Amino acid sequence: MVDKAQIYSWLEEVSDPEIPVLSVIDLGVVRNAQIIDGDWLITITPTYSGCPAMKTMEEDILSKLKEKGVDSVKVELVLAPAWSTDWLSENGRMKLREYGIAPPEHEVDKSVLFAEPTVVPCPKCGSRNTRMVSQFGSTACKALYQCNECQEPYDYFKCLK
Template identity: 55%
Template sequence: MRPGELIASDRGARAGSADDLSQAWSVLGQVMDPEVPVVSVVDLGIVRGLDWRDGHLHVVVTPTYSGCPATEVIEQDIQHALEHAGFAAPQLERRLDPAWTTDWISEHGREALRAYGIAPPAGSTSKRSLLGESPEVCCPQCGSAHTEQLSQFGSTACKALYRCIDCREPFDYFKCI
């Protein structure tokens, strides 16, 4: 390094504004979850916060669970979307505490899941499921509550496979976590 050169992490550093944060939230609202491409990372609730640190946008991300195979892809998608929108070298922080919960999915995200054919989490997270109580899962196709679980695991580990007794359609249910 020669005198006067910037350290690579300092390139593009600038003071941020409230408008920049608003724009960043808007950009992230367009970054879709790779496993459920109709729900943004904002609506999924995994983007926990945005602020400015050392002249760069700082993004806090909490994966849906610590072993989620899509975590690195999501972080890369966030990084690329922000860089494409003009945010130089955004800094991502993966935060596991507090753990993500399905309670963080927005109403818009829940409706998007339903429209896509995935039953959104029923109710909120609780310990009742540990005691054997099953949630009332409504069919995303016809709205019937007359459904049955076929498997505890659906297309991904965070979903269960259900079937509607009325319309006979199988569907994924996004488990309460």
């Protein structure tokens, strides 16, 4: 008997196409899996409104579950509640750091206007002496930083709340 836990464990094998080290479960985009009228309904939510990876994730989820023998599956995209970086799993944060992307810091200051950039430790050498190069990085969810100690340029998975 396939249950929700089983579905979730299979979805651990579906990765974010742009950050392949993260699964859709780590990323927190899978919000629910339930049986409605005999079909599995997987609910997902976008990280950013225009995230071009959502369509791919939807297709990957469908094909992964088909591969596991679950044929009647639907994927539904919902906007509420809005995704936040708090939904990234601890496991996901660890994987990001190992991959060379700094995970989101728990930013306290919500006054985005004129707030100083967050201190983001370098994922390579661990130094806190780093600087923000740009608020916008290689994908919608990332900012660009550089380490002042080891000079490593790196992506920061920016905080979204």
